[in-house]
Amino acid sequence: xxxxxxxxxxxxxxxxxxxxxxxxxxxxxxxxxxxxxxxxxxxxxxxxxxxxxxxxxxxxxxxxxxxxxxxxxxxxxxxxxxxxxxxxxxxxxxxxxxxxxxxxxxxxxxxxxxxxxxxxxxxxxxxxxxxxxxxxxxxxxxxxxxxxxxxxxxxxxxxxxxxxxxxxxxxxxxxxxxxxxxxxxxxxxxxxxxxxxxxxxxxxxxxxxxxxxxxxxxxxxxxxxxxxxxxxxxxxxxxxxxxxxxxxxxxxxxxxxxxxxxxxxxxxxxxxxxxxxxxxxxxxxxxxxxxxxxxxx
Numbered sequence: 109x110x111x112x113x114x115x116x117x118x119x120x121x122x123x124x125x126x127x128x129x130x131x132x133x134x135x136x137x138x139x140x141x142x143x144x145x146x147x148x149x150x151x152x153x154x155x156x157x158x159x160x161x162x163x164x165x166x167x168x169x170x171x172x173x174x175x176x177x178x179x180x181x182x183x184x185x186x187x188x189x190x191x192x193x194x195x196x197x198x199x200x201x202x203x204x205x206x207x208x209x210x211x212x213x214x215x216x217x218x219x220x221x222x223x224x225x226x227x228x229x230x231x232x233x234x235x236x237x238x239x240x241x242x243x244x245x246x247x248x249x250x251x252x253x254x255x256x257x258x259x260x261x262x263x264x265x266x267x268x269x270x271x272x273x274x275x276x277x278x279x280x281x282x283x284x285x286x287x288x289x290x291x292x293x294x295x296x297x298x299x300x301x302x303x304x305x306x307x308x309x310x311x312x313x314x315x316x317x318x319x320x321x322x323x324x325x326x327x328x329x330x331x332x333x334x335x336x337x338x339x340x341x342x343x344x345x346x347x348x349x350x351x352x353x354x355x356x357x358x359x360x361x362x363x364x365x366x367x368x369x370x371x372x373x374x375x376x377x378x379x380x381x382x383x384x385x386x387x388x389x390x391x392x393x394x395x396x397x398x399x400x401x402x403x404x405x
Contacts, residue, residue, distance in 0.1 A: 109152045109153060109154075110152050111149060111152050111153070113181070113182065113185055114145065115145050115148060115149045115152075116174075116178040116181060116182055117135070117182065118131065118135065118137075118142055118145040118146065118149070119146075119149060119157070119167075119171070119174060119175060119178055120175065120178055120179075120182065120247045120248060120249065121134055121135055121247070122142070122146065122158065122165055122167075123167050123171070123175055123243065123246060123247035124243045124244045124246075124247035124249050125243070126164040126165060126166070126243055127164040127165050128142045128143055128146065128165060146158055149174075153170065153174060155168075155170045156168050156170065156171075157170055157171035157174060158171060159171075172246075172267070175246075175247065175248070178248070179248040182248075199228050199229060199230040200228060200229050200230065200391070200392075200393035201229075201230045201231075201232060201393075202229060202230070202231050202232075202251050202252060202393050202394055202397045203231075203232050203234075203249065203250045203251045203252070204231050204232065204233045204234075204250065204251065204252045204253070204254070204397060205233070205234050205235070205236055205241040205244055205245070205250045205252070205253040205254070206233060206234075206235060206236075206241075206253065206254040207235070207236070207237065207238055207241070207254060207255060207256050208235050208336065208337075208338055209256065209338065209354070209355050209358065210254040210256075210381065211233075211235055211338070212338060212358065212361045213355065213357045213358055213360070213361065214254060214276065214357075214381065214401060214404065215233060215254070217404040218397075218400045218401040218403075218404045219231060219400070221400045221403065221404055222396065222397060222400040225396070225400065226393075226396045226400075229393045229396055229397065231397060234250075236253075238255045238256060238257075238264065241253040241255060241384075242255070242264050242265055242271070242384070245271065245384060245385065245386060246265075246267060246386070251385060251394050251397075252383055252384070252385050252394060252397055252398060252401075253383070253384045253385070254276070254381065254382070254383055254384075254401060255381075255382050255383075255384050256379045256380065256381055256382070257379070257380045257382060258323075258377075258378075258379055258380075259378060259380075261380055264384070269386075269387040269388075270387065271384045271385065271386065271387065272384065272385050272386065272387050272388075273382045273383070273384050274382060274383045274398060274402055275380060275381070275382055275402075276381040276382060276383060276401055276402050277357070277380075277381050278378050278379070278380050278381075279355040279356055279357050279378070279379050279380075279381060280355070280356045280370075280376055280377070280378055280379075281322075281323075281353050281354070281355060281356070281376075281377035281378070281379055282353070282354060282355075282356045282368045282369060282370055282371070283297060283302065283322065283351050283352070283353055283354075283368070283369045283370075283371060284341075284342060284345045284351060284352050284353070284354045284358075284362070284366050284367070284368055284369075285297070285345060285351045285366070285367055285368075285369055286345055286346060286347070286348040286351075286365060286366070286367070287346075287364075287365050287366060287367045288348065288365065289348045291351075291367070291369055292367075294367075294369060295367075295369060295370065296369055296370045296371070296372050297369045297370075297371060297372065298371075298372045298373045299322070299324065299325070299326070299371055299372065299373035299374045300326070300373060302322055302325060302351070302371070303325065303326050303327055304330065305330070305350070305351050306330055306331075306332040306333075306349070306350035306351070307320060307321050307329050307330060307331045307332065307333075307350055307351060307352065308320055308331075308332070308333040308334075308335065308341045308344050308345060308349070308350040308351065308352040309321050309329070309331050309333075309334060309352065310334070310335065310336045310341075311334050311336065319353075320341065320352040320353055321352075321353065322353055322371060322374075322377070323377055324374045324375075324377070332349065332350050333349060333350055338354075338358075339363075342354075342362060342363050342366055343363060345365075345366050346363050346364065346365030346366050347365075353377075354368070355379060356368065383398050383401050383402065385398070
């Protein structure tokens with residue numbers, strides 16, 4: 109096969125982004141250029157590598173096989189470039205992804221623990237939704253990811269091999285409300301009282317669930333503000349502009365003016381925090397980062 113490193117990078121980015129359009133944007137290419145690279149890859153491989161679907165693009169089994177080899181080839185090329193330019197790192201780098209709620213509640217403590225125990229390891233981080241982080245793991249752009257799961261905790265995807273998962277903690281979902289608003293001075297709220305509440309939620313899509321509204325809320329939620337950033341959502345809550353759901357572990361980083369309420373009249377909503385990686389034998393650095401996260405959970 110005559111396959112260029114550019115073609116392998118395009119393959120990896122399509123796998124991570126889930127579409128030709130998103131891959132082109134991330135790579136700084138036109139969509140037609142990405143489509144040409146994809147066609148050239150398939151021609152050289154002599155088989156179909158991409159499955160075009162209404163909800164995006166997924167790699168076929170042959171595409172996943174090529175992606176597995178692309179990980180090794182591109183890592184070797186990057187190592188060779190660092191040696192030739194004299195920029196080889198003296199530390200081991202672990203690329204870590206995390207859902208937004210883990211950014212404030214899990215990562216700082218884990219990274220502080222790691223810095224004290226294994227200063228030779230450098231961790232780079234990026235935020236994302238669970239579906240996006242799983243694609244990045246599969247594409248080889250991340251080594252580890254902190255994800256959340258809701259009962260009954262089914263596998264995150266149908267790809268083979270399955271991701272290797274380690275549990276960090278089970279966390280209760282609660283409602284964040286203004287300390288001076290309608291629920292001032294309370295520690296609980298009944299589900300029926302939330303039916304007419306103004307909600308602050310993250311934007312959702314077909315691939316990503318609505319985040320910020322109580323899952324068992326009766327009727328259609330009244331969403332008045334849409335934001336992904338936790339600080340924005342909680343500051344809106346503090347200002348009395350609505351309520352939102354948060355993991356209870358965020359209690360230590362709440363801004364002034366926000367109270368947390370448990371919900372009566374409904375079963376507890378538990379979210380499991382997990383560390384995910386590809387199956388196989390991890391490097392010592394990946395193991396150390398995983399242990400730092402699980403030990404601070």
